[in-house]
Every structure is written in C-alpha cells, then in structure tokens.
Amino acid sequence: MSDVVIKVENLSKQYRLGEVGTGTLSHDLNRWWAKIRGKDDPFLKMGETNDREQKGATDYVWALRDIDFEVIHGEVLGIIGKNGAGKSTLLKILSKTTSPTIGKIKAKGRIASLLEVGTGFHPEMTGRENIFLNGAILGMTRKEIKAKFDEILDFSGVERYVDTPVKRYSSGMYVRLAFAVAAHLEPEILIVDEVLAVGDAEFQKKCLGKMKDVSVKEGRTVLFVSHNMTAIKSLCSQVMLLKNGELSLIGNTDQVMNNYQLLFSPSSRAEFDPDSKVTGNENIRLDSVELENNEEVGRFCINEPLTLKLSLTNRKVFSPINVNIFFNHLDGTNIFATCSTKRQFDIGPMNLKCRIPANFLNDNIYSLSIMVVTESNSILDVNEALVIEGFEPPREAGWLGKFPGYVRPKFEWQDY
C-alpha cells in the first residue's frame, strides 16, 4: 500500500463546448443562484460522454468521467486511446495545468511533465540562460541546475552554441536543449507525451533510453502517452486504455493492446468537429476523410483500386503545402506514406483525392493518419483519422492461407 505513488479517485472533467464568453454570464449567475440556495451546480448534471462522432444535445461534455486507478512505484504506465479519448486531459490534470471538475489525484513526490518541452524558452536569451530559465520554470532551483549544468549540456550536444541566443539555433538543436533540461529534472513521477515524435532517429533513441533509465535504474514512475504501439510495448509494464473519456481497461500490456485494436472498427467516412483542437488549428483544419464508393462499410476489395477523399479548410496558409496520408498498422508502425504535390492553396475549402491502384494493399486493417506539411515543418497531424480494412474476393483454388506482409503489390513476372 505504501508503494502506491499515484492514486486517482473518481476523476471527472467537464468542458463547455462552443464559444466561451457568449452566455457565460447567464450560466455563472445560474450557478451562483443554485449555490445560494444550497443546490448542486445545475450544469454538472448535464453533459454527455465525449464521443466526437455524435452530435451532442448540450454544450457540456465530460472529457473524463469517473476515472479510478493507482500507479505503483517504479511502474511505467502507458496510456492509450483514440484521439479525443481524454488522454491529454488526464495529463493536463496530472501536471496541474487544469483542475478536475470532480474527484482527486494524490501523488507522492514531484511530478514533472514533458508535455511540451522548451516552454518558456526565450529566443533572445542564450542557451545557457535558457537552461536556467527553463529549469526554474520546471521547478528546479538555481543550485540544482548549476549542479547538473554540465550533464545537461552534454546530453543536448550543443556545447558550442551555449552562449548564442537560441533564436539562432536550428529547430533540432532547440529541441535537444529543451529535452535535455526536462530530462534532468529527476522528478519522482515523470509524465511523457508524444515528445518523442521530434528530433532525429538518433536523438529519439537517446530519449527512449533516458526514459528507460529513469524507470529501471532510478526506480521512478513514468506515465507515457503515445500512439506508437511499438514504443508502448517495449517500455510499459502496465497499460491503461481510455475510451470516450472513460477508463475502459487497465492491466498488463498485451491484454490491453489487443483490446485497443478492437476499438478500430473500419468506417467509410470520418467527419471532424470544426472546433476541435486535435484535427485543426488556426492555420488549417481537417474536415473529413472518406473512402469513396464502396458498398461495405469501411472495407475495400484489394483487387480493385480505391480512392480516398480528403477535405480540408485552409484558414491562413499562404505558403505551398502538401498533404500526406500515412498508412499505419494498428500497432503504430508506419507502413508507407503518400503525399500530394506541393502547391499553394487558396484560403477556403481544399478537396483532394488520392487513388491507390488495385493489387497493392493487403487484406489488413489500416489506420490512416493525415499530415499537412509546409516547406519546413508539419502544421497539422491527425492520428487515426480513418480506419479501413482490405478484403480479398474468394480465391478460385489452391493455397488459401493469408498473404504475409503489410502490402501485397502485384509485380510483373515473366519468363526469360
């Protein structure tokens, strides 16, 4: 019992959808009136489970509902779930940037999060100054930072530039330095979001290694959120699955992983909430992804070509961009990506379609992610935008086993 380092009790978080500001005064007055009469908050009764695919009846949703779990000292707990399942909200509450509507979290020791590295970096300040500033923001004292300064610098690999303002850094150097500071925080509990998506492969390896060190050698507790199932599998001892804001399953990695894959039912069309911050931002927004004219829901015949239709809204991107579709295996492995030709789009709706030839995909389930890229960086990244499944028409005779591999291209074979 003394081994429990995090205890989450009955945790719920309610959000108000739509525009905040309009009508808030009347709601506030309503709440206040209820409070005076000693009644419950009238708006807490409302609210629905957070299912983005359904349009709700009220403006209030539960981003998290009745979450209960405990984390044992030294455990690496993976948190998985589809987009909008409440993972980020849970992490935000854990890192104290927002508070729960109902419920409690108790923890032992310091919690630090790597939700966003480099927070508070000031472009005009040098690397050295930023290490101190960022470290202080993350909760280290000057003395602690001083003691670890060399180690941090060494880990980041930017020694030569330490007295240069970080605005002159390449984006890679910037991220390295930021991660190095965060990685040397030595909290008892570390929260890691998908920061590992940044940096080059070598640096990612370093980061994952550091995480492993933190948990195995130093016996610290790590909460790890990722879409990358391979990373989850190799790092986590326990996994928690969130579904529409509710805790669907918690247990050993393999068991939960199997359940996770069941979540992905193929569908022919996915439409996204225009206000969502996951599928859109101030630059660009993904509106829908569709698998064109197929008879069966979300399924396509692998012997026939298939067409994917994307519709996006360009809000304010004036530079040339291209749109990528990533084909992923359900364990998170990326199989291949295809991208549109780079060009400039007008502000307003963008409709693109991508045709994939017959006899290329295998009879697998594919999870599609959409990414929009400008010259230098990605401006929108939507994981698991659509899940589709390939099927094969009955074979005439002969071998009936499943073809191996992620893809099944039909190449030319000849006698010679």
Added chain:
Amino acid sequence: MHNDQFIAILLVYLVRMNTLETENLIEHWDIVIGQKSSLFELHLGEVWRYRDLLLMLVKRDFVATYKQTILGPVWFFIQPLLTTITYVIIFGNIAKISTDGLPMMLFYLCGITLWNYFSECLNKTATVFKDNATIFGKVYFPRLIMPLSIVVSNLVRLGIQFILFLLIWGWYLYKGANVHPNFYILLSPYIILLLAIIALGTGMIISAMTTKYRDLVFLLTFGIQLMMYATPVIYPMSVLSKKYALLIKANPLSSLLETFRYSFTGSGQFSWISLGYSTVFAVILLFIGTVIFNRVEKDFMDTV
C-alpha cells in the same frame, strides 16, 4: 440489553476511528490535486520555493527588452524625461497649473517617476493570464510568481529612473532652488512598497476577471489614465478646494505621491493618518487580490 448494544456500537465506532486515524497517518501524499481548495489556501510556501524562477523571469524581462537596441537601458531615462518636458510645456506653461513653488521639471518628474511604476505594474499584472496563456497551459508553477516578477522587474526599472530623478533633484538642490528635503525621505522605500502592493492587488483582481470577460481589458487603459487625474501627479494637493480635496484624499495613491514629494522637496502635505489609510487599503487589496487570483488560476485554462 440496551446497554450492551450501546457498548457494542461504541466499540465499533472507536475501532473505526482508530483505523481511520492510522490510515491517515500512513497515507502521506505530497501532492493532492482536487477541485477548488479552501479559499484561503494561498500556497505561499510554494511561491517561496520557486523564488529562483522569479529572479530568472526578471532577468528575462530585462534581456528581452533591450537586446539589439543601441541605447539599451538609456531608454529608461529618455521616456520619463520626454514625458516631463511635455508636462512642463502643457500643464505648466500653457495650463499654468501651480507646482507649489517648485521647479516645474522637478515637480513633474517626481510624479511621473512614481506614477509610471504604478501604471506599468498594474497594466502588466492585469493581463498576466492572457499574456502567459501558452506557458501557463503547459507547465505548472505557482502562478503568483508571474505578477510578482512583474512588480520586481519594474522595480529595477524604477530604480534606474530614480537615479535620473536624484540627479535632477541634486542639481536643483545645488543651485539653491526652493527645495527642502526632510527626514521623511526615509519613508520612500515604504511608499514604493505600498505602490507595488496596490498595483499588484488591483492587477490580480482585474486579471482574474479578464480571463472570462475580456471587456475589462478595454476599460483598463482608460481607467488608468483617469486614475492619474484623480491622483496628485500633475497638480499639488494645495490647489484643490475642500470639496475636491476630500475626494482626492479618498484615493489611496494620493497620500503616497504627496508624501514622496513632500519628503524630497518640503512642499506638499504629509499626514500619518492618510498614510495609515493607504496602508490599510493596500493590505486589504493585496489580500483580496491574492485570494481571487488563486481561485482563478486553477482552471482559467478552460476559459481563457
């Protein structure tokens, strides 16, 4: 039999109490994240632990403002100097408002130096949530650090501008103008502290309200300007008729400016009662401000 039952119930109760107590003893949690905690839980200890952050933020403000400018901190001098000259021309020479027999330059600079500090602090603290939304949304640290760092970093600025004031003051003193400093000068640090507290308190109250209702931001700039005219910055208390004097005295900033001017120049009014009034006012404002600020900081991210 009734007795037995009673004893049994008592026993059960005692045992339960006991286990509850031991449970509480075993369960020691460093962090408890819940809904709104008690109104008066101000987490000041935590603020103290993060004092290094405060210093770093002050440094950041400094570096950020004056990097890549040629004149650098000299800008601190230029701004009050130009304002003073403008006031000398407009209020002194055109409007001919009395300066209590003081050299105009000195009179206005005295008011402007203090007022600038107050208005800068108030302006910045009032929008602290809005200005720092991105950083607040990502990392937790006691939010109180931010408004505190604003007050401190402006204090540095004030220090530099104060040197300018001292130079001009010294020059007039040397020239033998009608300037009579007295022992109340020793009160100046206290006056600046009160100014900081009032700015901080008011700023925090406004900042908490602006997270939901942005309308207040528009009122703020306008309000600060009006406030200046309700404070003896460009006129001395002595020119006011009885009716207005009472109104202006109700403003807790008035006695601060008057005292400061009186201590350095010997002209103006000083009373312990007014200063006491300002002190009480400042403490109450700071308290209300801190309570409201702490209340809002918890979930302002959802509304900002």
